Amino acid sequence: MSLPASITPELLARLTGMVVSTSGRSVPVLEVYTGESFVDLPQSSPEDVVTAYAEARKAQAVWASWPLNRRIDVMKRFHELLLQDNLVVTDLMQAETGKARRMAFEETCDVVMTTSHYIKAAPRILKEKKHGGVVPIVSTSTEVRVAKGVVGLISPWNFPFATSLSDAMPALIAGNGIVLKPDNKSTLNVAYGVELLYRAGLPAGLVQIVCGEGPDIGPTIVENADYVMFTGSTATGRVIGSLAGQNLVGCTLELGGKNPLIVLDDADLDEVIPGAIMATFLNAGQACMHIERIYVPESRRAEFTRRFVQAAQDIDLGATYDFSPMMGSLVSVAQKDRVESHVDDAVAKGATVLTGGKARPDLGPAFFEPTVLTDVTPDMIHATMETFGPVTTIYGYTDLEDAIRRANDTDYGLNASVWGKDVSRAEAVGRRIEAGNININDGLACSYASKKSTSGGFKTSGVGSRHGDAGMLKYTDVQNVAVLKKQVLSNPPDTDWNAQVEKTVKGLRFMRKLGIR
Incomplete structure (x- = not known):
């Protein structure tokens, strides 16, 4: 050491x-x-x-x-x-x-x-x-x-x-x-x-x-x-x-989160690929807001998958105290075992590993390869549970409404990402995702790093917010300090309450007209 x-x-x-x-x-x-x-x-x-x-x-x-x-x-x-x-x-x-x-x-x-x-x-x-x-x-x-x-x-x-x-x-x-x-x-x-x-x-x-x-x-x-x-x-x-x-x-x-990324049919893959790679594999996938589900139009699925898999394979892993590796280790052997169990469960039930899927003991006891899956079905652990590691799944879609429905089909609602050249359209899609953070043409940093805006989760992804x-x-706590300069709130003992009610109603109506109250 x-x-x-x-x-x-x-x-x-x-x-x-x-x-x-x-x-x-x-x-x-x-x-x-x-x-x-x-x-x-x-x-x-x-x-x-x-x-x-x-x-x-x-x-x-x-x-x-x-x-x-x-x-x-x-x-x-x-x-x-x-x-x-x-x-x-x-x-x-x-x-x-x-x-x-x-x-x-x-x-x-x-x-x-x-x-x-x-x-x-x-x-x-x-x-x-x-x-x-x-x-x-x-x-x-x-x-x-x-x-x-x-x-x-x-x-x-x-x-x-x-x-x-x-x-x-x-x-x-x-x-x-x-x-x-x-x-x-x-x-x-x-x-x-x-x-x-x-x-x-x-x-x-x-x-x-x-x-x-x-x-x-x-x-x-x-x-x-x-x-x-x-x-x-x-x-x-x-x-x-x-x-x-x-x-x-x-x-x-x-x-937690089980965060989706939707690629629209007009998205520029030259921008999507590096952005999706970062959103998926940053911190070895150990981020509440990282992407574990990617939805791509069937018409572009083959090209996206080929390029995304190649980019995942190009990620440098390393156990060094310098800036050369893009990805380091998982935090512990126990976490590596958890991630590996999710992948093994998916493979045993019919999922396809497009790249990765294995531990890397040659690098260190808790390293795990960047992993891309497909053919993932709802009965697999990784389909619905947060894996919290360098693992994501690519799904195809032919109907955008169906992609939005599937993106929302989760108990979580922390983060979502939508990519498209038509920013207004992409934003409109993003606003329909049930998540506290929506990133348009970015994976997660754009929302989280915006310190002036609050960041929180929907559904079981949290209560309250930060930033x-x-x-x-x-x-x-809020302390309400109320000051009355002249006592006008108390009524004398001989108040005519019928007259008082009429006077109060007229006063409230007058203040509403003037915009005072």
């Missing part, structure tokens, strides 16, 4: 020391390319989680008292520190998750972009909004945004840095504290990001890191949170949503 020079014993000791843990338990962190352990990660107990919340609440009281511009100044410094140290994050992320260096670097850029957006947008989003009150002129009502308190943030291993730091950013700027549980397989790169936040001036204790398996500490995280942000599987999302509901706290759940104004407002 040869880790990048930036990953020193001193760095590893610092990062593992950030985990709140008194349990004495730990799990090994594996370098995915070799399967060898390079550090032990402390594990937190439920009692450690309670301690983490207590410490975060102390710091949050201080942080929330700071003026917004002072909190934003911290994030400006963090933004610059991340730009300076992004390759250290990249090294850690590659070692922990096995992803290609290109993808790891781009993931750090997501946090940079999100931070920059909310630095600019927060003063407008959080600004107090004054309205006319119940009685014109003599009363007002002001919406004041107040931080929720301490947010429980549970992030996954596939995009650990982005889903941890990008989701934390609006919560922190709004004045909240964070108790953060990254996945055990991807904690170190996240911890480095938290360290950068502290170097930028975050109050000590404001972001607490806890580690452990979901069933062990997940319930305690939710039970002590003032809001929950979760990214992961739909099955786990149901459990977390139920726990949050029992505790009467809000939550955002960004869950945009909603991505910050969800971390706040």
Whole structure:
């Protein structure tokens, strides 16, 4: 095993020391390319989680008292520190998750972009909004945004840095504290990001890191949170949503997808092929928004399939800490086995493997080839379940209405992609897909990277959203401060209520005509 020079014993000791843990338990962190352990990660107990919340609440009281511009100044410094140290994050992320260096670097850029957006947008989003009150002129009502308190943030291993730091950013700027549980397989790169936040001036204790398996500490995280942000599987999302509901706290759940791509008959395949390849195989297919179903007109199916398969075969796989490979490893042997089982099930039931379909132990223990299937039928696991790996299926269609119906024939609704030269027509098709993110002539980045707009899922792909104004407002409560300058709402004891009713009706009708109310 040869880790990048930036990953020193001193760095590893610092990062593992950030985990709140008194349990004495730990799990090994594996370098995915070799399967060898390079550090032990402390594990937190439920009692450690309670301690983490207590410490975060102390710091949050201080942080929330700071003026917004002072909190934003911290994030400006963090933004610059991340730009300076992004390759250290990249090294850690590659070692922990096995992803290609290109993808790891781009993931750090997501946090940079999100931070920059909310630095600019927060003063407008959080600004107090004054309205006319119940009685014109003599009363007002002001919406004041107040931080929720301490947010429980549970992030996954596939995009650990982005889903941890990008989701934390609006919560922190709004004045909240964070108790953060990254996945055990991807904690170190996240911890480095938290360290950068502290170097930028975050109050000590404001972001607490806890580690452990979901069933062990997940319930305690939710039970002590003032809001929950979760990214992961739909099955786990149901459990977390139920726990949050029992505790009467809000939550955002960004869950799974079985995302379709529709090629229209006028699409330019010179653009579609590289775009579809990226949307399918980025991060070795370990992305909630990646494409697992491709629908192509029968008249163009042969050409599309030939070119798409060739492009998949041309993808460079590699276990290296440089930018040459396009695709890296799956995150673990267990994930490789899951992907392989979906492909084997499809083949056993009659599917055709056009390319790939095999593990690559010559490259590393968790590598799997880019895989393209056809002849996939509804009884196959891959047809309906999220495979979450470098596997997609090509389907033909003769009727566009049927393609749209089939694209919508899923319990999921996270992302969809439509390609065509006639952009208006492609957009019209896209708007008919039941998904929270619709990308026209792009696979997924165009919608996800648009930080000014919200991003979420339909159906079982999630509840709530991230990004945009909603991505910050969800971390706040609204305080309604109503002011009555002169007491005109009370009626004297001798009020003639028949006359009062007539007077009130006339007043309400008059205000409606004037547009006052």
